[in-house]
Amino acid sequence: MKIITILGARPQFIKAAVLSNEIAKYNDVEEIIIHTGQHYDKNMSDIFFNDMKIPKPKHNLEIKSNYHGEMTGMMMREIEKVVLLEKPDWILVYGDTNSTLAGALVASKLHIKLAHVEAGLRSFNMKMPEEVNRILTDRISDVLFCPSNAAVKNLEIEGYLSMDKKVEVVGDIMFDSALYYSKFPSKKIESVPEKYILSTIHRAENTIPEKLEIIFDSLNNLGGSDTKVVLPIHPRTKNILATTDVNFSEKYSNIVFIEPQGYLEMLELIKNAVSVITDSGGLQKEAYFFQKLCLTLRDQTEWIELVENGYNILSPINEEAIIENYKKLMSFEGFFSKDIYGDGNTASKIVKILKKEL
Missing domain, CATH: 3.40.50.2000 (Glycogen Phosphorylase B;)
Structure with a gap:
C-alpha cells in the first residue's frame, strides 16, 4: 500500500x-x-x-x-x-x-x-x-x-x-503526539520566568494593529510582578509588529516576547504554564491534554466539547471581556477526568x- x-x-x-x-x-x-x-x-x-x-x-x-x-x-x-x-x-x-x-x-x-x-x-x-x-x-x-x-x-x-x-x-492524533513527545528532552528557554501564562496570537483576524494593541494591553494587565505572560511570536504577528514604531518589550513589561518554538519546547511551556490564552485551534487541545485551562480569543471554536465541559472559554477582543473571562476561567472548580479525545x-x-x- x-x-x-x-x-x-x-x-x-x-x-x-x-x-x-x-x-x-x-x-x-x-x-x-x-x-x-x-x-x-x-x-x-x-x-x-x-x-x-x-x-x-x-x-x-x-x-x-x-x-x-x-x-x-x-x-x-x-x-x-x-x-x-x-x-x-x-x-x-x-x-x-x-x-x-x-x-x-x-x-x-x-x-x-x-x-x-x-x-x-x-x-x-x-x-x-x-x-x-x-x-x-x-x-x-x-x-x-x-x-x-x-x-x-x-x-x-x-x-x-x-x-x-x-x-x-x-x-x-495530537493526543498521541502529546503523550509520546512530552517524554522527549527539550531545550531550555532562558528568558522564561518561573510563573507564567502562555499565550499565542496568530490568526489573520487578530493580527491587525488595532486588535493586537487590545490583546497586548489585556495580556499586560493580566500579568504582574509574580506572573508574566510568555508569548512566542508567530511570523505573521512579528511582521505586523515590525510595521509599527512601538517598542513592544518596553510598553508591555509583563509580556515576555520570545521566538517561535519547536514542538518539544512548546509542550514544555504548556506543561509548566499557569494557564493558556490563545487564538490557535491546536493549542486549545494541548492545554487540555496537560490539564491547563484555556481562554480562546475567538468567537467560535471547533473544539466545542472543551467549552461545554468548562475547560475553555471564548472571548471577544475587548479588554474588559478578556480580563473578565480570564477571571471566570480561573474560578473553574471541575476536574480533568474526561477522555474526550x-x-x-x-x-x-x-x-x-x-x-x-x-
Missing part, C-alpha cells in the same frame, strides 16, 4: 509525526510525504522534521504564503504532478489548511482514495478559510477520521452517515483502517 501524505503547516507536522512513525512499522506500507511549503520559516517547519524525527519529505514544493486562491491553485498543480508520478493508493490530508484542500481536490479529480484526519470539525463561521477548507475536504473524502463524538455528530447532522463514506471515531492510540487505528479499506 502506498500513501501520499500532504503537509504544509505547523499543526500538520505535529499530527503527522506519530502517524508517520506508526506507518514505518509496516513493511507492506510505503509513505511518501509532500511538503507544500505553506509554512517556510525554519522554526515553523524544518525544526519539526529534525526534532520529531519525522521522515523527510520526498517532494518539497516550496509554495510560500500568498493569496488563498493563487496558493491553492499552485499547490494543486504541483501535487498533481507528484501524484501522477507516484501513483498512490491513498492520499492522506490533515486538518483544514490550503494544503489540505489542495491535496483533497487533486485526490478527487484523479479518483484516488482520500482520507481526512481530523474530520467533522465545525466552527460554523463560513468567513474563516479553515471552515471552508474542512467542509469541502470532508465532502470529497472516502474515509473520515474523527477526533471526537462531537465531530461525528456534526457529520451526522449534515447527512454524512447516509453517504458512501466511512466515518470512524479514532480519537485525536480517545486513548492515545489513534495512529494505530488509522493505519489498520486504511489497510482494511483499500
Whole structure:
C-alpha cells in the first residue's frame, strides 16, 4: 500500500509525526510525504522534521504564503504532478489548511482514495478559510477520521452517515503526539520566568494593529510582578509588529516576547504554564491534554466539547471581556477526568483502517 501524505503547516507536522512513525512499522506500507511549503520559516517547519524525527519529505514544493486562491491553485498543480508520478493508493490530508484542500481536490479529480484526519470539525463561521477548507475536504473524502463524538455528530447532522463514506471515531492524533513527545528532552528557554501564562496570537483576524494593541494591553494587565505572560511570536504577528514604531518589550513589561518554538519546547511551556490564552485551534487541545485551562480569543471554536465541559472559554477582543473571562476561567472548580479525545492510540487505528479499506 502506498500513501501520499500532504503537509504544509505547523499543526500538520505535529499530527503527522506519530502517524508517520506508526506507518514505518509496516513493511507492506510505503509513505511518501509532500511538503507544500505553506509554512517556510525554519522554526515553523524544518525544526519539526529534525526534532520529531519525522521522515523527510520526498517532494518539497516550496509554495510560500500568498493569496488563498493563487496558493491553492499552485499547490494543486504541483501535487498533481507528484501524484501522477507516484501513483498512490491513498492520499492522506490533515486538518483544514490550503494544503489540505489542495491535496483533497487533486485526490478527487484523479479518483484516488482520500482520507481526512481530523474530520467533522465545525466552527460554523463560513468567513474563516479553515471552515471552508474542512467542509469541502470532508465532502470529497472516502474515509473520515474523527477526533471526537462531537465531530461525528456534526457529520451526522449534515447527512454524512447516509453517504458512501466511512466515518470512524479514532480519537485525536495530537493526543498521541502529546503523550509520546512530552517524554522527549527539550531545550531550555532562558528568558522564561518561573510563573507564567502562555499565550499565542496568530490568526489573520487578530493580527491587525488595532486588535493586537487590545490583546497586548489585556495580556499586560493580566500579568504582574509574580506572573508574566510568555508569548512566542508567530511570523505573521512579528511582521505586523515590525510595521509599527512601538517598542513592544518596553510598553508591555509583563509580556515576555520570545521566538517561535519547536514542538518539544512548546509542550514544555504548556506543561509548566499557569494557564493558556490563545487564538490557535491546536493549542486549545494541548492545554487540555496537560490539564491547563484555556481562554480562546475567538468567537467560535471547533473544539466545542472543551467549552461545554468548562475547560475553555471564548472571548471577544475587548479588554474588559478578556480580563473578565480570564477571571471566570480561573474560578473553574471541575476536574480533568474526561477522555474526550480517545486513548492515545489513534495512529494505530488509522493505519489498520486504511489497510482494511483499500
